[in-house]
Amino acid sequence: MAAKNSPATLVGEREIAATRIFNAPRELVWKAWTERERIGNWWGPKGFTTTTYSMDVKPGGVWRFVMHGPDGRDYQNKITYVEVVEPERLVYKHGGDKDVEPVNFQVTVSFAEEDGKTRLEMRMVFPSANARDHIVQTYGAVEGLNQTLGRLGEDVA
Amino acid sequence: MSADRLNSTFAALADPTRRSILARLAAGESSVTDLAQPFDMSLPAVSKHLKVLERAGLIARGRDAQWRPCRLAAAPLKEVADWVEHYRRFWDESFERLDDYLNEVQSKEKKRGRKK
Numbered sequence: 001m002a003a004k005n006s007p008a009t010l011v012g013e014r015e016i017a018a019t020r021i022f023n024a025p026r027e028l029v030w031k032a033w034t035e036r037e038r039i040g041n042w043w044g045p046k047g048f049t050t051t052t053y054s055m056d057v058k059p060g061g062v063w064r065f066v067m068h069g070p071d072g073r074d075y076q077n078k079i080t081y082v083e084v085v086e087p088e089r090l091v092y093k094h095g096g097d098k099d100v101e102p103v104n105f106q107v108t109v110s111f112a113e114e115d116g117k118t119r120l121e122m123r124m125v126f127p128s129a130n131a132r133d134h135i136v137q138t139y140g141a142v143e144g145l146n147q148t149l150g151r152l153g154e155d156v157a
Numbered sequence: 158m159s160a161d162r163l164n165s166t167f168a169a170l171a172d173p174t175r176r177s178i179l180a181r182l183a184a185g186e187s188s189v190t191d192l193a194q195p196f197d198m199s200l201p202a203v204s205k206h207l208k209v210l211e212r213a214g215l216i217a218r219g220r221d222a223q224w225r226p227c228r229l230a231a232a233p234l235k236e237v238a239d240w241v242e243h244y245r246r247f248w249d250e251s252f253e254r255l256d257d258y259l260n261e262v263q264s265k266e267k268k269r270g271r272k273k
Binding site: 028 | 241244245246247248249250251252253254255256257258259260262263
């Protein structure tokens with residue numbers, strides 16, 4: 001089971017993809033993504049909490065929320081749903097408003113049933129280099145160069 | 158680094174041959190001939206890839222006309238690494254938390270006697 005998980009990795013020029021198997025029925029995983037009283041329980045890296053202002057899961061509907069960082073900073077966020085196919089596919093745009101974090105990318109999440117478990121695949125596509133620049137400059141991150149090359153090498157193998 | 162520069166870095170990284178050239182250079186500097194060896198490719202073809210990598214700032218080359226060793230230039234790769242790392246962390250940790258959450262919800266349901 002663990003072998004089927006694939007951590008988020010760079011695919012091509014501006015796409016990040018990840019796969020993960022969850023030991024739960026697909027309906028429950030779908031609910032965890034689409035119900036406001038559930039999504040705040042897990043969204044975001046460790047140490048973050050999420051407060052939802054409003055959530056309307058339908059094409060054109062919006063999820064407005066704030067992420068509270070472990071450093072005390074608040075990150076205003078907006079997600080607009082593009083495609084909602086219960087319980088198998090969710091497509092949304094992240095960002096794109098003046099008073100929210102200046103990120104801009106589209107995410108496709110697929111939910112597949114596999115022996116009572118759920119195989120979740122996600123792809124995020126960035127439309128512009130500006131989106132990447134912002135992430136690099138604002139958030140930063142530390143990772144060894146060799147690790148990156150290791151991963152780049154794995155892509156090839 | 159400008160958006161253009163980052164774009165050319167990504168374009169350069171999009172090709173598997175160029176990624177594997179970079180992976181080889183991570184072990185140390187190398188001549189064009191040595192780099193060409195594992196690929197079924199002519200020297201001019203490999204040189205073309207090297208030019209793309211050089212333009213993207215991913216490699217630097219020696220001045221000597223005969224022996225122009227290639228070596229890795231770290232800065233652009235670091236930018237890409239940081240960019241990927243941010244999202245890797247976001248999603249890997251979110252998924253960990255989602256995993257925990259789903260387990261917790263299901264064990265609560267079981268406790269309430271609604272087994273399965």
